[in-house]
Amino acid sequence: MNTMKILILGFNVQADVFPLGPAYLKTYAQLYHPDVEIKIKEFSFGSRYSYETNKNIELQALSYILLTKPDVVAFSSYIWSGEMVKDFAKAIKQINPNIITVIGGAEVDNNADKEAGVDFVIKGEGEVAFKELLDYLKGERKLEDIHNLNNNKTISLENLDELPFPYKIKLKKDYDVVRLETARGCIFNCNFCHYAQPPLRYFSLDYLKENIAYLFKHYTFRNLTLLDANFNTDKERMFKILDMIAEYADKNLKVHFELRPELVDEESAKKLSFYNFKIVTELGLQSTDKEVLKTANRPTNLNKVKEALSLLERYHVNYKIDLMYGLPKDNFFKFFESMKFVILNAPTQNKVVAHHYMQLNNTTFFEDDLTRITPEHSSMVIRTDTQNVLDLYKTKLFIDMINEELKLFK
């Protein structure tokens, strides 16, 4: 075989975001396979409407494949792309049946993706699996020895510092948003989420210190999103990382991260207010109803949430607190109570931020008797144990109406 040519495609909603996942795959694989040519190409859906008649993104990507003639095309299936990637995989085979297709991502579905004609389906973390797949394609490994592939044995990297810093690849250097992983996994295990499926691991502070310096030296960006499901689980570590960022950040930079509200205390709220960059914190509440939270396996202390919001308010720390409607056991009136809680306890938040529950593949709730709008892939629920589609849509309309009225007060 001549030099193997691999194309990793990213399909995104938001343009101008550094392609973190593909960059991890490429940098890790090239540690072991420097002779393989790996390219990353991103396509953005933007505000595409009418999926049935507008396939411009697919046409662009297929034309790109036709011109660049890769041996392997790899891409991910996420909630926003799950529907199109199956069609896309079939289309690749139609333009050239010899191209090997690989699909990965948090929401891959082994059976459905195989049915779509995808040659290899990678579940779970992709770096090791992708590297091992290249071993196989070069004849250096047996198919059954590729971790995370199809139904083979699973693996997660024990030491995240083994991953090369993904920003050390040759791509453009100016982005609206860059994302920095500081951890993988989650200490909680909510039934609607798959964040906790790999074990909880952290990048070392030394790794982050060195690479945060690299990021600021080589890139310009307006938003930095820190990827850790509960950044304040270890407050000392959180502030060490924020201090590293503060060394390089200016006042226009927005740094986004997720906090577990119950772990916010006065000292940390106060400290967060002192940084020289803008902080945008996100707090996931989802519901205030005990039964809903219990069913979702999400223990929540509402008094502590109230206290956290009050502290963030007092120290002027920018926050957004989210709800979710359509979870199992939820109903209109339970959601109404959750909404009142947010309106009353989050006075500077000028709207109720509420998301329609999406049933994701590979989560505990995926096993439940819920109905989603597109059964074949992760998508919005349209029937739960307690609500039907009208209940869900009326909740959305109610939220919209209340948010219009809230503009008069906030």
Added chain:
Amino acid sequence: MLQHLFLGQSCILDYCDLNSYNPEKHQGHKLRGLRITTNNLDNIPQDINYLSITVNDIDILLAKLNNLKRNRFVELLLPIENYSPEILPKLAGIKRLVICANTTGDLNQIFAEMISHRFFPLVKGRKDIPLEFQYEYYENPHTWL
């Protein structure tokens, strides 16, 4: 609805009290509301930001709606006799539509039409429909406590 959560910040007048409206006195109130009918749609003070309009005459409403809804939250209380699905597209920009229906009868068709125009279905005067669609439920301060 939300005035029950933000009591100190709200002031809603009836049209008959409009003469006593003093913009300076009401400046502290974020919500400065007025309850009126379509017979009295002229000369509404500019700083009124919430209008609850009882629709006696749909033609008068439609003739004046564009000016009325600018920078305001407008709620319409529309008697079911004045309702027809054809008016819904003309009510774009209205934030809340309440059907006033003292008569019995199936409301599903009206609800379906309202939902398809992105209105949360609300009905005043009917106790036999699910609570979440009863306007009176939200008018009750206890609902918000």
